Amino acid sequence: MSISRDAIADILEEIATLLELKGENPFKIKAYKNGADVVRDYDGDIIHLAANNELKGIKGIGSALQDKLHELATTGELEFYQNLRGEFPATIFELFEIQGLGPKKIKALYQKLDITSIASLKEACETDRIKELSGFGPKSVSNILKAIETKEKFAGRYRLGDITALAETILAAIKEHPSTSRAAIAGSYRRAKETLHDLDFLVATKQQADIIDYFTQLDEVEEIIAKGETKAAVRLVNGLQCDLRAVSNEQFPFALQYFSGSKEHNVSIRQLANKRGWSLNEYAFTHKDTSQPAPPNVVDERDIYRALELEFIEPELRENRGEIEAADAGELPRLVELENLRGTFHNHTTASDGRNSLEEMAQAAQDLGLQYLGIADHSKSSFQANGLYADRLLKQIEEIRQLNEQWDDFKIIAGSEVDILKDGSLDFDDDTLSQLDYCVASVHNSFTLAEKDMTARIIRAMENEHVTMIGHLTGRLLLRRDPYAVNVDKIIDCAARTGTIIELNCSPRRLDMDWRWWHKARDLGVMTSINPDAHGVEQLQNLHFGVRLARKGWLRREDVLNCMNLDEVLSFLSKSKSERIR
DNA sequence: GCCGTTTTCGGCCCGACTGTTTTCAGTCG
Numbered sequence: 001m002s003i004s005r006d007a008i009a010d011i012l013e014e015i016a017t018l019l020e021l022k023g024e025n026p027f028k029i030k031a032y033k034n035g036a037d038v039v040r041d042y043d044g045d046i047i048h049l050a051a052n053n054e055l056k057g058i059k060g061i062g063s064a065l066q067d068k069l070h071e072l073a074t075t076g077e078l079e080f081y082q083n084l085r086g087e088f089p090a091t092i093f094e095l096f097e098i099q100g101l102g103p104k105k106i107k108a109l110y111q112k113l114d115i116t117s118i119a120s121l122k123e124a125c126e127t128d129r130i131k132e133l134s135g136f137g138p139k140s141v142s143n144i145l146k147a148i149e150t151k152e153k154f155a156g157r158y159r160l161g162d163i164t165a166l167a168e169t170i171l172a173a174i175k176e177h178p179s180t181s182r183a184a185i186a187g188s189y190r191r192a193k194e195t196l197h198d199l200d201f202l203v204a205t206k207q208q209a210d211i212i213d214y215f216t217q218l219d220e221v222e223e224i225i226a227k228g229e230t231k232a233a234v235r236l237v238n239g240l241q242c243d244l245r246a247v248s249n250e251q252f253p254f255a256l257q258y259f260s261g262s263k264e265h266n267v268s269i270r271q272l273a274n275k276r277g278w279s280l281n282e283y284a285f286t287h288k289d290t291s292q293p294a295p296p297n298v299v300d301e302r303d304i305y306r307a308l309e310l311e312f313i314e315p316e317l318r319e320n321r322g323e324i325e326a327a328d329a330g331e332l333p334r335l336v337e338l339e340n341l342r343g344t345f346h347n348h349t350t351a352s353d354g355r356n357s358l359e360e361m362a363q364a365a366q367d368l369g370l371q372y373l374g375i376a377d378h379s380k381s382s383f384q385a386n387g388l389y390a391d392r393l394l395k396q397i398e399e400i401r402q403l404n405e406q407w408d409d410f411k412i413i414a415g416s417e418v419d420i421l422k423d424g425s426l427d428f429d430d431d432t433l434s435q436l437d438y439c440v441a442s443v444h445n446s447f448t449l450a451e452k453d454m455t456a457r458i459i460r461a462m463e464n465e466h467v468t469m470i471g472h473l474t475g476r477l478l479l480r481r482d483p484y485a486v487n488v489d490k491i492i493d494c495a496a497r498t499g500t501i502i503e504l505n506c507s508p509r510r511l512d513m514d515w516r517w518w519h520k521a522r523d524l525g526v527m528t529s530i531n532p533d534a535h536g537v538e539q540l541q542n543l544h545f546g547v548r549l550a551r552k553g554w555l556r557r558e559d560v561l562n563c564m565n566l567d568e569v570l571s572f573l574s575k576s577k578s579e580r581i582r
Numbered sequence: 583g584c585c586g587t588t589t590t591c592g593g594c595c596c597g598a599c600t601g602t603t604t605t606c607a608g609t610c611g
Contacts, residue, residue, distance in 0.1 A: 024583095027594055031583030062584045100600090102609050137602055383596040384611045422598090444611065445598065 003076045005039055005047055011072065011081055012036035012065075017096060018084045020103035021110075035065045041355060041536040047073050091117040099147040099481070100140075108133055122148055154479040157195045158240055161508020161545050167199050170220060170242065177214050179207035182252050186259035190315045192548040194511045195478055198241040200259050204252035215244045251283045253301045258282035264320035265313075272308045272324075280304075316552040321519070335551040336530075338544055340563045345374030346417060346440050346471060346503060346531035347540070351396055352377035353385035355536040358396075358403060362412050364537035371410055371566040374531075375400065376417040376440045376471075379427035385444075388416070390432045397435055411566060413437045413573070417471055422446045424460025426467070433466035438573050440503065440531075442471030443484070451485035458491055462500040465577055469501035469529050469561075472512045480509070488517055496524040499577035501561055504553075506546025507533045518553025525582040529561040 016032035038060040039046055049055050050073035055066045072078050088110070094117060095106045109115040112133055115124055124130040125141045125148075167185055174183045180203055184190070187200030205211050212232045216224050225233040225241065233243045247255045258266060259282065273280040277289030285295035285307070295307055302312045310327040314335055317323040326332045348354030349361055356364070358375065365373035377396065378387035388396065393416055400414045415438045419427040426433065426441060433439055441461045449457065461467055473491065474483030495502050502521060505512045510533070513521075518528065530546035532539050550560060557563045564572060572580060 019583095028583040030594080035583085060584070064583060100609070104608055135602065135607075139601055143601090381597085382611075386595095447611090448599080 003047070003072060005042075008047070008050075008069065008072050009036040009040040011078060012039065014093065015081055015084060017093065017103075018088060021088060021092070021107050023103070023107070031060075031062075031065070034060045037355065037536075039069070041538050043537055050074075089116040094118050095121060097151055098144060099150070100143050101147075105135070108135070118148060118151070150482070156239075157197050157479055158238075159478045159508055160189070160192065160194055160196060160511075160548075161542065163189075163196070163199070163238075163240060164508075164545075166220065166236070166238070166240070170199075170218060171201065173218055174201060174203055174211070174215065174244075177205075177211055179205045179210050181205060181249050184256055186256055187261060190260045191262065191318055192316045192515075192552045194515070194549065198243060201242060201244040202252070202255055202259055203244065203246050204249045205246055206248070208246035211246050212244065247283070253298050253304060254280070254284055255282045257301050257304050260315050260318060262319050265318040265324070268320055268324050269304075269308065272310070276308070314551060316548060317554065319552075321516075333554050333556045336547060336555050336557045336560050336563065337551075338547045340557045340560070341370070341530065341543060341547070342565045343370045343372035343374065343413075343562045343569060344532060344534075344540065344543060345413070345415065345438065345469070345529050345562060346376045346505070347373060347534040348377050348385075348417075349375060351392065352382070352387055353535060358399060358412065360537055361534070361540075362403065362410070364540055366410055368540055368543075372413050372569060373411075374413040374415050374438060376415040376438075378444075379416055379418040381419040381421065381427045382417075382444050387419070387427075390428060393428070393432065394435060409566070411570075413569075415439055415468070417442055418467075419444050420457060420461040422449070422457065424457040426461060426464060430464070430466060433464075436466070437570075438468040439466050440469050440471040441467045443475055447475060447484045449485070451487055454485055455487040455490050458486060459494045462491070462494050462498050467500060468573065469503050470495070471503050471531070472505040472507075472510050472533070473502055474512050474514070476512050476514075477509050478511060483512075483514075488513070492517065492521045492524060492526055495521065495526045496581070499580040501527045501529050504528045504530045504546050504550055505533050506530055506542045506544075506549065507539070508542060508545055511545065511549050515549045515552040518550065518555055522553070522555055522559050527559055527561050527580075527582070528555060531562075 012032050013036045016029045019029045019032065038058065050069040053070055055061050055069060068078055068080060092106065092110060095101055109121065113124055113129065115121050121144065125145050130136050130141060167189060171183060171185055174180055182204040184202050185199060186202050188196045189199055203211050208230050212227060216227055216232050216234055220236050221234045222237045223235040225235055230246050233241060235241055245255060245259065270280045273285065277292030278285045278295045279288050287294045296303065298304055305312045311330055311332045313323050313327050313332065347361055349356060349358050362373055378385040380387045380389045397414045400412045404411050415436050416428065417440045420441050420443050421427060458470065462470060474486055476483040502513055528550065530543060530550055532542040532546065534540050
């Protein structure tokens with residue numbers, strides 16, 4: 001019986017939710033949520049361990065969870081969970097996706113009005129039936145309707161980080177087929193869009209029908225939407241639509257270019273082809289105007305750009321935002337690469353809400369080949385995250401200094417993710433902050449300030465000499481929560497003026513600041529730091545997403561703080577902010 | 583539920599904000 005760790009983690013999450021609905025002990029609920037995190041992020045084959053009753057000693061997994069995980073790992077099912085599910089309709093989970101609704105309200109809606117889905121909730125709001133319930137006034141109704149609208153706006157989209165593993169698994173399966181000569185994922189995935197609604201696979205083969213058959217029969221496929229000679233569309237078990245196009249080896253570069261998009265980029269590219277008397281489609285150049293020279297031979301995608309006398313345009317840049325003009329002028333940036341990173345900032349440990357100790361995080365960073373690891377645990381106002389008071393912070397700094405003595409070529413860099421309070425002041429005084437090597441300042445509350453107040457709040461923080469960088473600038477949670485109101489233009493100007501770095505938070509849920517702003521920020525001399533915001537060792541891997549989005553934002557190695565080597569970065573941090581301005 | 587341990591049960595999770603209230607409940611981070 002095989003069950004994935006994600007599936008097990010999801011079951012634990014659902015149990016937590018169902019226990020909330022039942023009004024269970026909050027600490028019990030938290031234990032299940034925590035258990036889900038542990039399962040999802042455990043550094044090792046936790047399913048194997050669970051099946052063999054070898055979970056003892058894993059922090060957060062006590063005897064009750066050990067038994068339940070054993071049952072799940074060996075049978076794929078859990079009686080306790082099945083019974084719990086039986087107490088509520090299956091659709092009730094979707095109500096938790098509505099901002100502002102929690103277990104108490106959902107329970108009341110269900111028990112008093114028999115509301116079990118977003119559709120019935122919407123109807124109850126529109127017919128004012130909901131006002132029969134105490135605690136639901138006119139403001140609640142409009143807030144719920146607004147939240148439903150937000151939810152619908154995001155429906156059918158997926159976060160890049162959530163589907164990368166799945167996408168690469170399917171790609172690997174396609175490549176394994178003996179008839180495959182080349183294969184790739186095109187579309188917005190290749191362009192590193194932060195959210196997508198489908199995946200576009202492409203394969204070069206002489207046996208198109210074979211591959212199409214094979215693709216539609218993959219384990220991950222739930223439903224076949226369409227299936228023809230050269231093209232198939234399927235829906236995966238998680239609802240994601242995947243298209244596959246099978247082409248010849250000669251057509252492959254053209255198809256890859258065409259299906260990578262963006263549409264707007266391709267329109268411009270085809271216009272350039274037209275000027276040369278060629279027409280370009282997903283299969284080939286056609287020589288339309290024979291009074292002009294014939295198109296050259298094309299064996300890979302680079303040849304297409306070369307034929308148009310353009311520098312090769314990396315897929316991440318293909319959004320028709322000036323990349324064609326820059327390629328024409330030979331002025332495309334040399335984009336940052338994952339291999340350029342030498343360290344990272346903004347990571348958490350068990351001192352606040354991380355799951356690994358300082359030592360474990362340091363070890364993981366070294367395993368990735370990094371020269372330094374910036375620690376930035378939460379400050380005291382982030383109660384929910386077990387934020388540090390000054391005394392604990394100072395102790396942690398001391399601990400870091402001691403740990404550092406054992407390494408010559410690796411260092412932990414002592415920082416803090418300090419809360420920016422409502423008025424723009426910081427959660428620690430300057431005296432405390434001056435003890436740190438660096439400081440990430442972030443907004444974690446009062447998200448509903450008016451734009452000018454929020455902007456002024458963040459600007460005030462940036463003007464503090466001790467604030468090295470701003471964390472997750474807009475607070476957005478992709479597909480969940482819109483950015484709070486903040487004037488990013490003004491923030492970027494302030495960053496340039498004060499020598500403050502803006503983080504590129506590469507948690508797949510955030511990818512904040514948005515890639516669309518980086519080009520401008522870069523041109524004003526603003527630097528970024530690609531930060532995983534890791535709450536466990538495995539999340540250091542998210543640096544990969546940060547690099548892709550940095551590339552999408554036209555960033556080069558020299559624009560990224562953590563491309564500096566250890567000596568350079570220590571020297572940089574020892575300078576005053578005004579000296580850091582480029 | 584988990585953890586730590588004075589091995590048997592108490593502590594764990596605090597404050598801001600919102601909306602509906604009239605003194606507070608629920609949600610969120």
